[in-house]
Amino acid sequence: MEETMSESDAPAETLAPAFTGRLGTDPIPALRLPKSETDPEATYQFIHDELMLDGSSRLNLATFVTTWMDPQAGRLMAETFDKNMIDKDEYPATAEIETRCVNMVAALFHAENLDPADPSSATGVSTIGSSEAVMLGGLALKWRWREARRAAGKDASKPNLVLGSNVQVVWEKFCRYFDVEPKYLPMEPGRYVITPEQVREAVDENTIGVVAILGTTFTGELEPVAEIAAALDELAASGGPDVPLHVDAASGGFVVPFLHPDLEWDFRVPRVVSINVSGHKYGMTYPGIGFVVWRSKEHLSEDLVFRVNYLGGDMPTFTLNFSRPGNQVIGQYYNFIRLGVAGYTQIMETLRDTALMLSKQISEIENMAIITDGSAIPVISFEVTGDPGFTVFDISHELRARGFQVPAYTMPADAEDVAVLRIVLREGFSRDIAHKLGEDIADVVGYLREGVGRGHTDQAFAH
Known part of the structure; x- marks a missing residue:
């Protein structure tokens, strides 16, 4: 036996x-x-x-990534796991839906020369997420800069990119992987976005572009895109370098058009040439889906587009990734059709109102100071003030014991002495749960004030 x-x-x-x-x-x-x-x-x-x-994904307030969708969307996505997004000849309906999504995003961001009857009038691609979209946007900037330098008979061996030290890590990867010098603009306590003055001083003839963030990872703030563009316009008009602007709208691209429709940050700003956005953040689709779109075809070098025919049919492709399931695009299309402008607006307004309620609750706790209240995008950041004998890391640790995952971390370069907590509100996080979180934060602070549970230093951070 x-x-x-x-x-x-x-x-x-x-x-x-x-x-x-x-x-x-x-x-x-x-x-x-x-x-x-x-x-x-x-x-x-x-x-x-x-x-x-694993922790509860719905109570994970560290991540921007979607953790709930309609059950009907889940069914559609389960039905399309087996379809390879790259096989456009074999799955023409899925390919058509991807094209529709790209057109919808390009129109939402006011791209040029769009024809509602011509799907090829939009220039953009879907990606596995904003990280791939960032890489593609950065490559397009580098290629156009290099082509212009070579056409002028100038050296094209030392490209640089101007960006804040508050960027998501994928920009650091782009610069390292594709041999571009990053010129980081520092933050300072009380200011966690880049300024037009910083940008103007940093750019030179080797600058391939400037990155402005719509909804920073650290605090959720909107960088002043129009003001940065105006500074670059003045520089170019005075004989300085003519530098394009890329907007990293990973977090804010599906929020700002609905909460702040009159704010000009997209292709309404002439200097903006490309935008990336994450569908699996406030596009409210399960991971991973993102998009990068360009103002017009002239801003994407044909050199970067490959054509393959071994899948049957001539197929242009501009991606770093190749095979990936088609279900993410299907999930995004479901949301676009299901919600429309009215639905996205209602959800974003509800999330903003919940964020404002929670930030007010937190602000009433002694030694808690709000940095961002969730009015720009539904992200709250706050810090401990004074010397109460405990830190944001202690608060984060105690909240985890109560089921809430709230990250604590230090701010970027030149503001490292500032440590904050961040709460990302997403669909599925109700007003009642938010109120309970506010009560738990108050309870935890009271508990720590008594001298119990102090001394934690672990940082938790999610992009």
């Missing part, structure tokens, strides 16, 4: 069932392929049980 290894005898790096005797008791190696098959129900239960150790 074959002997069965007991759980107590199993090596440390193995998986053992939670229900001994019901699903079998042979441990499964965690770091190697098992030698034999496992029953599908048992396999499901193994993995399902291990995932119980």
Whole structure:
């Protein structure tokens, strides 16, 4: 008779069932392929049980990423997991839906020369997320700068990019991977966005572009796009370099058009040549989906577009990624059709109102100071003031024990002495839960004020 290894005898790096005797008791190696098959129900239960150790995604207030969609959207996405987005000849309906989404985004951002009857009039692509979109936008800037320099007979070996030290890490990756010098503009306590004056002083003839952020990762603030563009216009008009502007609207691109429709930050600003946006943030689609769109075709070098025919049919492609499931585009299209302008506006207004309620609740707690109240985009950031004997890291730790994941971290270069907490409000986070969070923050602060639970230094941060 074959002997069965007991759980107590199993090596440390193995998986053992939670229900001994019901699903079998042979441990499964965690770091190697098992030698034999496992029953599908048992396999499901193994993995399902291990995932119980994850925190609740709905109470994860660190992430901007969508954690709830309509069940109908979930069904559509489950039905299209198996469709490869890159196989446009084989899946023409999915490809058509992607084109529609790109056109909708381009129109939302007021791109030039759009024809509602011509889907090819929009210049842009869907991506796996804003990180890929950033890379593509950055490459387009570099290519156009290099082409212009070479056409003028000038050196094109030292490109640089002007951006704030508050950028998301993907911009650092872009500069390192594609050999572009980053010229970081520092923050300072009380100012966590770049200024037109900083930009004007930093750009030179080797600058491929300036990055302005619509909804910073650190605080959710909107950088002054129109004012930065005006400074660059003045510089170019006075004989200085003619530098384009890219807007990183990963977080704010699907918020500002609905909450602040009159704010000019997009292609209504002539110097803005490209914009990236994340569908899986406030586009309210499960990850991963993003877009990058250009003002017009002339801002995307044809050199960057590849044409392949081995999937059947001539297919232009401008992506870093290749194969990916088509269901993310389907999920985004569902939201666009399901919600429309009215639906997105209502949701964003509700999130803003909830954020304002919660930020007011927090501001009434002694030693708590609000940095951003959620009126720009639904993101609250706040800090501990005075010397109460505890830190934002202590508050974050105690809130996690109550089920709320609220990140605490230090600010970027030249403002590192400022430590903050950030709350990202997303659909599915109700006013009642927000009120309960406010009460828990007050309780935690009272608990820490008594001298209990202090001394934590772990930073938690999510993009």
